[in-house]
Amino acid sequence: MWRKQDEPKPTPTPGDRVVSPAPERTQSLATSPNEPRTAAGHVSSAIVIKGELTGNEDLFIDGEVKGTIRLADGNLTVGPNGRVTADIDAREITVQGKVTGALRGRERVQIARTGEAEGDIVTRRVSIEEGAVFHGKIDVVRAEEARAARAGGMTPSTDSKRRFSNPAEDSPE
Amino acid sequence: MGLLNKLRVAHERQAATPSAGGDKHPTGTPVGDRSGPAYALGVRLSNGLKEFLWHLNGIGNGSLLDLGPVWQTTVSFFVERGFKVYTEDLLGAWKEFLRVEEDRLREMAPGMDAAEMTPTARAERFLSNSLQYSPDTFDAVLAWDLLDYLDSELVPRVVTRLTELIKEGGVILAIFHSRKPDCFFRYRVVNVQNFELLPSPALFPAQRIFQNREIQNLFSRFHSSKTFVGRDQLREGLFIR
Numbered sequence: 475m476w477r478k479q480d481e482p483k484p485t486p487t488p489g490d491r492v493v494s495p496a497p498e499r500t501q502s503l504a505t506s507p508n509e510p511r512t513a514a515g516h517v518s519s520a521i522v523i524k525g526e527l528t529g530n531e532d533l534f535i536d537g538e539v540k541g542t543i544r545l546a547d548g549n550l551t552v553g554p555n556g557r558v559t560a561d562i563d564a565r566e567i568t569v570q571g572k573v574t575g576a577l578r579g580r581e582r583v584q585i586a587r588t589g590e591a592e593g594d595i596v597t598r599r600v601s602i603e604e605g606a607v608f609h610g611k612i613d614v615v616r617a618e619e620a621r622a623a624r625a626g627g628m629t630p631s632t633d634s635k636r637r638f639s640n641p642a643e644d645s646p647e
Numbered sequence: 648m649g650l651l652n653k654l655r656v657a658h659e660r661q662a663a664t665p666s667a668g669g670d671k672h673p674t675g676t677p678v679g680d681r682s683g684p685a686y687a688l689g690v691r692l693s694n695g696l697k698e699f700l701w702h703l704n705g706i707g708n709g710s711l712l713d714l715g716p717v718w719q720t721t722v723s724f725f726v727e728r729g730f731k732v733y734t735e736d737l738l739g740a741w742k743e744f745l746r747v748e749e750d751r752l753r754e755m756a757p758g759m760d761a762a763e764m765t766p767t768a769r770a771e772r773f774l775s776n777s778l779q780y781s782p783d784t785f786d787a788v789l790a791w792d793l794l795d796y797l798d799s800e801l802v803p804r805v806v807t808r809l810t811e812l813i814k815e816g817g818v819i820l821a822i823f824h825s826r827k828p829d830c831f832f833r834y835r836v837v838n839v840q841n842f843e844l845l846p847s848p849a850l851f852p853a854q855r856i857f858q859n860r861e862i863q864n865l866f867s868r869f870h871s872s873k874t875f876v877g878r879d880q881l882r883e884g885l886f887i888r
Contacts, residue, residue: 585717600722608717609740611733614726 514548519555533564536571554588567597569606689844690837694875695883697840699787699820702887703730709786712812714738714793718835720843721789725836733785737777737793737805742850744773766800774804783814790821791834792881794865796851806865813888819869823857825880 514531517523521537528544536553543550545564552558556571567579569589577583579597587605594611602608703709710731713721717734725732752764763772788809794802809819822834831849836842857865859874866872866886875883 600726602717602719602722604718606717607736607739609735611731612722612726613731 517556519553527560552589561593689846690841691844691877691879691881692840693842693883695820695822695873695885696836696842698873698875698885699818700839702818702885703728703787706786710784711787711789712780712785713789715789715791715833715835718833721836724838730787733780735778738796738850740777741773741797741801744776766798770798770800770804773801774808778805778808778812780812782811785813786817788813788817788819789834789836790819792822792824792828792832794821795824795828795853795855795857797854799854803865807868810868810888815888816870817888819866819884819886819888821884821886823862823882823884824853825876825882826856827853828880 515529515533517533517535517537517539519536523537523539523541525541526544527533527539527541528546529548530546532549532551533543533545534551534553535556535558537555538557540559543558543560543562543564547565549566549568550562550564551568552571552573554570556573558571558573559575560573561576561578562573563578563580565580566582566584567577568584568586569577569591570586571588572590574592576593577591577595577597579595581597582599582601583595583597584601585591585603585606585608587603589603590607592609594613595608596613596615598615600612600614708729708731710733711725712733712735714735714737715721716736716739722732722734748764748769755764790809794805797805813819830846831851832844833847834842834844862874862884863872866884869886869888871887873885875885877883
């Protein structure tokens with residue numbers, strides 16, 4: 475008859491999608507550079523923090539923080555419910571909620587479409603989604619300037635290579 | 648149907664079309680509008696912008712103030728050219744200010760001094776919290792069509808404040824409608840000779856149509872001015888301090 479139990483089990487081929495149980499989420503206290511970045515710290519929407527937050531891991535803030543935030547090698551995400559009034563220094567800063575204060579993202583600052591930021595941004599790359607609200611200054615420093623800033627103190631921007639062209643030269647044919 | 652009205656209709660049609668969701672740049676910057684029909688329709692060749700940028704040629708590490716809402720394209724355009732970009736959505740701030748003022752007015756007890764609610768006092772109060780920068784901060788200001796929408800009490804005060812904030816030799820690009828616009832637009836720089844008009848929910852109806860003489864009077868403290876008249880009822884004014 476039908477010998478279903480003897481049928482070979484299908485083995486996944488490289489093209490198949492393998493669904494495996496989700497790995498148990500762990501919070502590592504020390505992440506190595508090769509490990510994927512995860513939101514190690516989480517300030518939920520019911521939490522209010524006043525003071526200085528420092529660390530070396532990624533942080534997700536969906537609550538309220540007033541003070542200063544320094545993440546030596548961590549990324550900061552201010553969630554949609556997050557309300558932060560602080561000067562922030564982090565590797566990457568993503569704003570989905572409201573932030574007031576100076577934002578220093580050593581690699582990148584992103585303001586999402588739900589984000590509102592007021593203050594000055596100093597970073598290497600800036601990304602602003604449509605619908606985002608921003609009031610302040612954007613100062614994009616180049617890699618060498620960022621290195622110099624890390625070494626000690628910010629230096630003013632050097633001369634830019636790209637310039638505006640003469641309209642006469644740019645006129646359409 | 649005027650060109651601006653066509654733009655608005657086309658933009659509304661596109662907004663009503665469901666997106667496949669694949670038009671987002673990995674960085675999160677929307678780029679669909681760069682290649683989509685709205686982009687092509689809303690882009691406007693601008694002699695005023697070309698002159699504006701030509702005037703900025705050679706300025707190293709300049710500072711630009713954009714008085715419209717923040718846009719990635721505008722920010723990137725100037726940042727890539729070594730500029731620090733300041734953005735202050737003055738119309739948005741004015742709208743919010745008026746909302747707060749209306750609440751205040753409702754809560755004012757009868758008999759309280761109403762002098763501070765006059766348009767002049769209101770304009771002074773608004774500017775005490777807006778455009779707060781050191782004198783001679785900016786090399787360039789993008790004012791867009793802001794002045795068409797502000798209260799008549801506020802317009803000369805804003806221009807006076809901008810005159811203080813802009814460096815000698817600095818330049819302002821402003822746009823004036825030649826007739827009342829059909830819809831409300833926001834603006835962003837696309838490249839060295841084009842900006843994009845983005846139909847948006849109206850914050851205010853246009854308050855007035857400036858005559859050329861009125862514009863000259865407003866910017867009388869500026870060293871020189873140039874006006875570029877387009878066929879789309881837009882006049883671009885370039886004012887050099």
